[in-house]
Amino acid sequence: MIDSDGGQIWMHVWAIATAATVAAACALVGSFLVVRRLSLLGDAISHAVLPGIVLAVLAGGRPGGAGVFLGAVVAALVTVWLTNLLGTHAGLAEDAGAGVAFTTLFAIGVVLVSALASRVDIDPGCVLYGILELVPFDTVPIGGIEVPRALVAATIVLVGLVVGAVVFWKELVFAAFDPAAARAAGLPVGLLAAGLLVATSLATVAGFEAVGAILVVAMLAVPAAAAELVVRRFHLVIVVAVILGIVGSVVGYLAAWRLNTNAAGMIAVVLGIEYVVAALLAPGDGIVARIVSRESLRWRVACEDRLAALWRAEEGDAGALAPRTLVDSAAHVWLVCRGRVGSTAGGGLTQVGREEARVIVRSHRLWEAWLGRHVALPLDHLHPPAEWIEHHLGAEVRGRIAADLEEQGGDPHGREIPPEQTAPGTPPVLPR
Amino acid sequence: MILAAADPPFTAAWALPYNTLVVAAGVASVGFAAGVVGSFAVLRRRALAGDAAAHATLLGVGLAFLAGGGRRDLPLLLAGALAAAIAALGCLVLIGRWTRTRDDAATAIVLGVSFGAGITLLSGITARGVAGSAGLEQFILGHTAGLTATDARMLGGLSLLAVCLVIMFLKESTLVAFDPSFAAASGWPVTLIDYGLVVLVALMVVVGLPAAGAVLVTALVVIPPVTARQWTDRVGIMLPLAGLFGLVSALAGVAVSSVVPRMPTGPLVVIAASTLLTTSLLVAPRRGGLARWLSARRTVAAWAEGRLLEIALRLEGAGPFTREQILARAPGAAAASAFRRLVRGAALEPVVVRGGGHAWRLAARGRELAAERTRRLAVWTEVLEAAREDARGQLTIDVPSPESILGAARLKSIRESAAAARGGPGPT
Numbered sequence: 108m109i110d111s112d113g114g115q116i117w118m119h120v121w122a123i124a125t126a127a128t129v130a131a132a133c134a135l136v137g138s139f140l141v142v143r144r145l146s147l148l149g150d151a152i153s154h155a156v157l158p159g160i161v162l163a164v165l166a167g168g169r170p171g172g173a174g175v176f177l178g179a180v181v182a183a184l185v186t187v188w189l190t191n192l193l194g195t196h197a198g199l200a201e202d203a204g205a206g207v208a209f210t211t212l213f214a215i216g217v218v219l220v221s222a223l224a225s226r227v228d229i230d231p232g233c234v235l236y237g238i239l240e241l242v243p244f245d246t247v248p249i250g251g252i253e254v255p256r257a258l259v260a261a262t263i264v265l266v267g268l269v270v271g272a273v274v275f276w277k278e279l280v281f282a283a284f285d286p287a288a289a290r291a292a293g294l295p296v297g298l299l300a301a302g303l304l305v306a307t308s309l310a311t312v313a314g315f316e317a318v319g320a321i322l323v324v325a326m327l328a329v330p331a332a333a334a335e336l337v338v339r340r341f342h343l344v345i346v347v348a349v350i351l352g353i354v355g356s357v358v359g360y361l362a363a364w365r366l367n368t369n370a371a372g373m374i375a376v377v378l379g380i381e382y383v384v385a386a387l388l389a390p391g392d393g394i395v396a397r398i399v400s401r402e403s404l405r406w407r408v409a410c411e412d413r414l415a416a417l418w419r420a421e422e423g424d425a426g427a428l429a430p431r432t433l434v435d436s437a438a439h440v441w442l443v444c445r446g447r448v449g450s451t452a453g454g455g456l457t458q459v460g461r462e463e464a465r466v467i468v469r470s471h472r473l474w475e476a477w478l479g480r481h482v483a484l485p486l487d488h489l490h491p492p493a494e495w496i497e498h499h500l501g502a503e504v505r506g507r508i509a510a511d512l513e514e515q516g517g518d519p520h521g522r523e524i525p526p527e528q529t530a531p532g533t534p535p536v537l538p539r
Numbered sequence: 540m541i542l543a544a545a546d547p548p549f550t551a552a553w554a555l556p557y558n559t560l561v562v563a564a565g566v567a568s569v570g571f572a573a574g575v576v577g578s579f580a581v582l583r584r585r586a587l588a589g590d591a592a593a594h595a596t597l598l599g600v601g602l603a604f605l606a607g608g609g610r611r612d613l614p615l616l617l618a619g620a621l622a623a624a625i626a627a628l629g630c631l632v633l634i635g636r637w638t639r640t641r642d643d644a645a646t647a648i649v650l651g652v653s654f655g656a657g658i659t660l661l662s663g664i665t666a667r668g669v670a671g672s673a674g675l676e677q678f679i680l681g682h683t684a685g686l687t688a689t690d691a692r693m694l695g696g697l698s699l700l701a702v703c704l705v706i707m708f709l710k711e712s713t714l715v716a717f718d719p720s721f722a723a724a725s726g727w728p729v730t731l732i733d734y735g736l737v738v739l740v741a742l743m744v745v746v747g748l749p750a751a752g753a754v755l756v757t758a759l760v761v762i763p764p765v766t767a768r769q770w771t772d773r774v775g776i777m778l779p780l781a782g783l784f785g786l787v788s789a790l791a792g793v794a795v796s797s798v799v800p801r802m803p804t805g806p807l808v809v810i811a812a813s814t815l816l817t818t819s820l821l822v823a824p825r826r827g828g829l830a831r832w833l834s835a836r837r838t839v840a841a842w843a844e845g846r847l848l849e850i851a852l853r854l855e856g857a858g859p860f861t862r863e864q865i866l867a868r869a870p871g872a873a874a875a876s877a878f879r880r881l882v883r884g885a886a887l888e889p890v891v892v893r894g895g896g897h898a899w900r901l902a903a904r905g906r907e908l909a910a911e912r913t914r915r916l917a918v919w920t921e922v923l924e925a926a927r928e929d930a931r932g933q934l935t936i937d938v939p940s941p942e943s944i945l946g947a948a949r950l951k952s953i954r955e956s957a958a959a960a961r962g963g964p965g966p967t
Binding site: 141144145146147149150193196197198199200202203205206207210211213214215217218221222224235236321322324325326327328329331332335336363366367368369371372373374375376378379382386392394397 | 581584586587590594634637638639640641643644645646647648650651652653654655656657658659660661662663666667679680754755757758761762765768769799801802803805806807809810813816820826828831
């Protein structure tokens, strides 16, 4: 199959187009499932549609035909009905109920496929992971071009889902984010949920032939979950999810072709990599961003502590204070580089450094004084909270505390609280 | 193991080779252990985490196969599967701790992606024609035909180990399963016990792999405990019962698949387990559908009898009454059969009236029942009145309007039926 002659290239293009269309449809539906915390519904439905498909094929339906879609939708509805039944009549938690219902239906499907292998043209392997490579061989002529049947089916499903999502956009979003309010506002919440159910089974069946039952789970959940990490607005989540799904299918197919392995599995792997990258690099609360912000805060605290220590040393005429820890030394070097501390050996604070240090010590002592006055804490317990808060007090809060302490100045430890500004004309320190 | 020790003539009589019996015994003990371990997974709602771990085992099997240089050595492959299962559970924990992704999506991601990676790896191995790789696909849907007696003994041993661990930590796991916050407050290491339980589920998923396959092995952990739950409310009974159901399902699956050619074991095991479940849902005492239906019928019947008795008491003020008079006041099939029961129970007796028609009056038994019923009603009324007085003391000016809570139509029907029961119009 890895020939470069024109016909073969077309085969790959058709397969990639099919995978991408399926991925787009799944990502669209999956976004709704993920925000509604129904990802496992996708899992359950993708397993459970199997007996529906097999029975429909047995009854004479063609793979990718309307009968098969109908069979799958019925099977999906039966799964949900069974899960609810197990919940209400057997008192099962939803996860256990779904676990029972979909494994049973899937098992029935596999047994049917195995037992009727001669009469049903479904390969048990295809059930699990699809045979994307064979999709281009089952074609229908459209306008003189032989188009793969699976692509036609997937395109129809995708268009239908997009139209449905656009027409009912407002209602779907309302019901997804606040079902109780939506119900109170008179929306047919149950009907919308059923619609989502049908949409999920349609996307699942469209993907079934291309990527198999289980990998549809990846196509439904992974792009949507990754998109949700990257952007916050829901319509953007859908757009990003669809893009991630399409990119994943193209890259996954090409990688599988290159490595001579199963395309559907590879697509799932690429989608997984996309998720990991999104989790690492998401702006704001991605893992990298979190580590960076935590470490940069820690670094700022170290630098400010060093400044304050030097200021206190000057106040007590103790002369230059040697850094004590490694972080302390690094902070000192950084302060020297930024011109906060004199570069000569034993150099004290520069003018700019002194301004900044004074604000930090002021915050510290204001807080101690305020706590000493309003909170029944022993004197030796005032330092630790002040040591933490000194890095976070802004100019406005300092002003309010100072005003509160106006009539009774002074630090409870008996030290002077440095003023906000030394003399008129000195540039004010920018609020952090 | 008991079957394995059976004497040769017995074996010969059943025409089953020694190997088959050992494999059956091994699979049976796997089914038993899966049921026992799964009980806690179901009670603790960890069912689908086990599913994610199960799908990941395929990747572990593939990697172990490559690491072992292409030997199809079951202990090695299962060790790889266990490592992959635990890694998958670790990924779930990491996703929960480091990202905004919610539990359900995290499960779906780990499940889908790890299964995809497993399929990719196995297809790659098969496509390159590595010797011995053909059997690897049996791990997807399960196939016990290839098991040797040694393999089965190992599976049996691991199952025994899992059951022993559950019994050793029975108190701790029960406590954590039913009341985690109380357990935490009493100083039990809840997180540790939870992780231990999940690792045990991963172990069972791996041990069940040859019998049920990566895709369906969760069912072996989930369905038997759910079945056992229908029969009992006691953990001490639920565990062995779940084990028994697991054992029977596993054996049934293996037996059928050994008869039908090319049929994977996993789906058959699952179908056997859910057949047991369906049966239990229908016939289990108290919780079963049949028991519920009967109890509902009894309630309706008792209610109808009480109502008839009340009507009879009222009608008797004007002498004997006919059946039609009573039933006109209490329509419905339940009332007709309640009338028959009252007659049979000697609460009503026929009186001879002129004109040859049938008339009835309360018998001594009926009077007794009616008196007792009246007394109970009076006591209840008294209690409810007291409660109403109590409630009146609590009421403020902004009492919620009954119309807004019950809805106008519902309120109207309640008041009408209350008025009918009192025999006159109620307050408006």
